[in-house]
Amino acid sequence: MLSTLITQWENANLAVFQLFGKLVAQSANPAGLPGATTDVRAWRAFVRTALQSTQQYTSATQSAFDAGWREQRDRFALPGAAAAIKELAAINADLATRIAQGHVQHTGALTDAAAQYLDDLSRSRNATDAAMAFGRFANDMQAQSRALTLHTSSVAGSVSPAITQWVEKHLSDDDTEPAK
Structure with missing residues (x-):
């Protein structure tokens, strides 16, 4: 690259020196010297050059x-x-979407469990029925929390292979690149 820059620099300077030579030749008889006449065409040519x-x-x-x-x-x-940045953003968006979907499903399931608990509690006849309703509610909460944990673990487990594949594709040394 440096040799290309030097060659271009030399060509540009050669062109400037050639044009400067024309400029000097056209202005060899400037006005103001004794016995010389002012030549408007020469000055126009000088300015044009x-x-x-x-x-x-x-x-x-x-x-x-x-x-x-x-x-x-x-x-x-x-x-x-x-392209690499877009692919990494797609991995991130997929991860965020899957985690958000899991949280939305978990929140919906907890809401249903709470509503069922209140419904069971409203139909309870005594403390034993209320305790059994609470037991069902606690069991539902535990099951939904377990489901969310499994979902989050599944999503987290899929991140590493996706990132590894992205790194291998975009950040590896490419030996097929031509030498410059």
């Missing part, structure tokens, strides 16, 4: 900068990085 040299130098510099930028941009492999 100066503008052309500025434009050519600016164009060469911009072209060299753009070529260097494109080379560096291509080295970064930005489309691949963008």
Whole structure:
């Protein structure tokens, strides 16, 4: 890359020196010297040459900068990085969705268990019926908490393989990349 930059730098400087030579040749007889006459066409040509040299130098510099930028941009492999970020975000969104669904189901089940408990409690005839209703309620709570724990464990267990696969796909050393 450095040799390319040096070559472009040399070409730009050569173009500037050639245009400077034209500029000096066109302004060899400037106004104000004894015996010299003012030549408006020579000054127009001088200004035109100066503008052309500025434009050519600016164009060469911009072209060299753009070529260097494109080379560096291509080295970064930005489309691949963008795809990797999108895949990681999808893994995260899937994880969050599955955990949220588990919590919603758990909350619904706890609400149903509490409603059933209150319904059983309203039909109880004595303290023994109330104690049995509470036992059913406690059993339902334990079963729902166990179900949530199993669901959360299942989701957590699936994260590691997904992240490992993502890392292997996007962060591994790629030996097939061409040497530059």
